[in-house]
Amino acid sequence: MAQEQTRPERSGGGDEGPADEGTQVAAQNAARDEDVDSVLDEIDGVLESNAEEFVKGFVQKGGQ
Amino acid sequence: MSVRRVMGIETEYGIAVPGQPQANPMAASGDVVTTYARAHGLRAAHGAWDYSDEHPLIDARGFEVPRSRADLSQLTDVEDPTLANVVLANGARLYVDHAHPEYSSPEVTSPRDAVVWDRAGELVMREVVERLAERPPGINLYKNNTDGKGSSYGTHENFLVSRRTPFERIIAGLTPFFVARQVMCGAGRVGIGQESEHTGYQISSRSDFFEAPVGLETTFKRPIINTRDEPHADPDIWRRLHVIIGDANQADVANLVKTGSTSLVLSLIEADAIDRRLEVLHPVEALKVISHDPTCTATVRMRDGRDLTAVQILTEYLEMATALVEREGSDPATDEVLTHWERLLGLLAHDPMDAAADIDWVAKLNLLERYRQRDGMQWGDPRLAAIDIQFSDVRADKGIFHTLERAGRITRLTTDDEVRAAVSTPPADTRAWLRGGTVERLGEHVVSASWDSLVLRLPRAGRIARVSMLDPLAHGRDETETLLSAGDVDDLVAGLGA
Numbered sequence: 252m253a254q255e256q257t258r259p260e261r262s263g264g265g266d267e268g269p270a271d272e273g274t275q276v277a278a279q280n281a282a283r284d285e286d287v288d289s290v291l292d293e294i295d296g297v298l299e300s301n302a303e304e305f306v307k308g309f310v311q312k313g314g315q
Numbered sequence: 316m317s318v319r320r321v322m323g324i325e326t327e328y329g330i331a332v333p334g335q336p337q338a339n340p341m342a343a344s345g346d347v348v349t350t351y352a353r354a355h356g357l358r359a360a361h362g363a364w365d366y367s368d369e370h371p372l373i374d375a376r377g378f379e380v381p382r383s384r385a386d387l388s389q390l391t392d393v394e395d396p397t398l399a400n401v402v403l404a405n406g407a408r409l410y411v412d413h414a415h416p417e418y419s420s421p422e423v424t425s426p427r428d429a430v431v432w433d434r435a436g437e438l439v440m441r442e443v444v445e446r447l448a449e450r451p452p453g454i455n456l457y458k459n460n461t462d463g464k465g466s467s468y469g470t471h472e473n474f475l476v477s478r479r480t481p482f483e484r485i486i487a488g489l490t491p492f493f494v495a496r497q498v499m500c501g502a503g504r505v506g507i508g509q510e511s512e513h514t515g516y517q518i519s520s521r522s523d524f525f526e527a528p529v530g531l532e533t534t535f536k537r538p539i540i541n542t543r544d545e546p547h548a549d550p551d552i553w554r555r556l557h558v559i560i561g562d563a564n565q566a567d568v569a570n571l572v573k574t575g576s577t578s579l580v581l582s583l584i585e586a587d588a589i590d591r592r593l594e595v596l597h598p599v600e601a602l603k604v605i606s607h608d609p610t611c612t613a614t615v616r617m618r619d620g621r622d623l624t625a626v627q628i629l630t631e632y633l634e635m636a637t638a639l640v641e642r643e644g645s646d647p648a649t650d651e652v653l654t655h656w657e658r659l660l661g662l663l664a665h666d667p668m669d670a671a672a673d674i675d676w677v678a679k680l681n682l683l684e685r686y687r688q689r690d691g692m693q694w695g696d697p698r699l700a701a702i703d704i705q706f707s708d709v710r711a712d713k714g715i716f717h718t719l720e721r722a723g724r725i726t727r728l729t730t731d732d733e734v735r736a737a738v739s740t741p742p743a744d745t746r747a748w749l750r751g752g753t754v755e756r757l758g759e760h761v762v763s764a765s766w767d768s769l770v771l772r773l774p775r776a777g778r779i780a781r782v783s784m785l786d787p788l789a790h791g792r793d794e795t796e797t798l799l800s801a802g803d804v805d806d807l808v809a810g811l812g813a
Contacts, residue, residue, distance in 0.1 A: 287681060287682060287724075288685060290718060290719065290722045291682075291689065293718055293722070294682070294715055294718055297705075297715070297718065298701065298705065299705065302697045302698040305701050306463070306697045306700040306704065308334070308336040309331055309704050310331075310336045310462055311414070311468060313466045313534060314327045314414065314466075314468025314469055315388075315412065315413065315468065315469040315533040
């Protein structure tokens with residue numbers, strides 16, 4: 252994610268101050284990341300073992 | 316104003332025979348359809364399609380393409396004896412479309428029901444995969460829209476729209492919305508460009524395959540607004556808007572907001588209530604600009620000179636829809652869609668990653684980014700492409716989306732019980748009730764069926780009767796259940812006055 256890009260303005264008021272918001276978001280992001288890691292192990296167990304071959308073999312004919 | 320209208324979702328599934336990339340996809344798709352039909356006592360001959368009301372070459376702009384000038388892929392109104400085709404007990408159509416098995420949901424009247432019966436299709440496909448696994452190597456199915464190598468296959472939405480609404484107004488009102496709505500309901504994709512010529516991640520799996528603003532085609536020169544005018548309903552009252560720009564969603568919220576917000580924008584157009592200047596200068600290019608920017612900060616140039624983000628465009632639509640609903644009154648289905656629509660725009664404007672529980676492309680990106688961090692993978696790493704494909708595997712134990720959902724990481728609006736029930740039960744408030752009920756209970760008498768007809772063999776009368784169902788809101792449970800449950804086809808037809 253590009254960090255330096257400006258976010259579009261939110262519609263409606265009620266935003267918290269930028270400093271508070273930044274801290275809160277960082278905390279949320281950290282919690283979210285940790286949370287995802289807990290399911291990565293489970294996903295590792297079901298992933299196709301030979302990714303390259305699996306991807307190469309996934310060939311479709313066009314559709315609508 | 317209400318979000319309620321007749322609608323449905325058609326999904327072509329990706330198909331793969333493990334270890335046999337060269338396997339014939341039409342034969343494999345036929346296996347999928349016939350395996351399911353046989354397991355449920357729905358012999359293909361019983362569900363043969365009635366094509367007499369299909370007109371794939373009539374263009375909503377007011378002309379018909381001559382057959383001699385049409386591409387072979389556009390002639391969807393003739394029976395191909397090699398292609399399997401069956402009507403399910405829930406009123407859906409399961410068939411082979413080109414080289415994919417397709418589940419077309421029964422017609423429903425709310426976005427929530429559209430989500431439920433679309434998910435029922437996932438269970439149909441999951442059951443087939445389980446059955447075919449008993450004959451190795453089996454066949455796997457994927458609820459996705461591209462193989463990342465140049466092929467794309469569609470997930471289409473259908474909405475009935477008042478015939479009084481000029482098609483030009485639909486084009487003008489919907490195009491900016493379709494350019495922008497992918498940020499709420501894209502399924503995400505590893506790879507940029509039709510053949511993944513560039514590495515990276517994008518919001519929609521379909522956007523790179525759209526090449527025209529408006530047109531009749533669906534398999535090439537794909538247009539943002541499709542003009543096929545084939546209402547499967549009384550053409551004097553209805554047109555069917557065939558939406559070919561959209562990804563297959565697995566996330567309930569994204570799927571609900573996709574159909575719900577589109578229905579509300581159509582209501583705005585029908586009411587001639589689009590009162591803001593919203594015209595994207597180069598819509599086909601803008602579609603890609605927005606899709607290629609997962610930060611959701613990219614802007615596109617509007618005809619009035621403004622540069623707007625997708626979220627800003629969608630906010631304008633949301634404000635118009637909210638205002639019209641406030642003027643005209645609401646209902647619970649509409650309130651539910653507006654609530655989620657507004658919530659998603661808030662999340663996307665703040666930090667798109669906040670929508671990881673609600674939107675497919677964000678859920679997938681969130682996961683891929685953790686893999687990238689953990690294992691130091693570049694975007695060109697085949698493991699990321701593999702995760703992208705496996706994200707949509709319909710099997711409960713292999714599909715990565717299902718893993719996330721089981722872990723409680725995805726917002727559910729539906730329950731497993733209601734989705735399971737929708738596999739065998741049609742929606743009660745449309746003609747799907749009669750279609751599904753007849754196929755299930757009187758299947759041996761069905762000669763053919765379609766969205767708007769049932770052709771039945773009457774043993775006592777010794778004739779064939781065609782039941783016309785041109786009104787999608789007629790022939791629901793209240794009208795037909797007593798006749799259906801009596802279980803006599805002659806009496807059914809007599810009772811329906813056909």
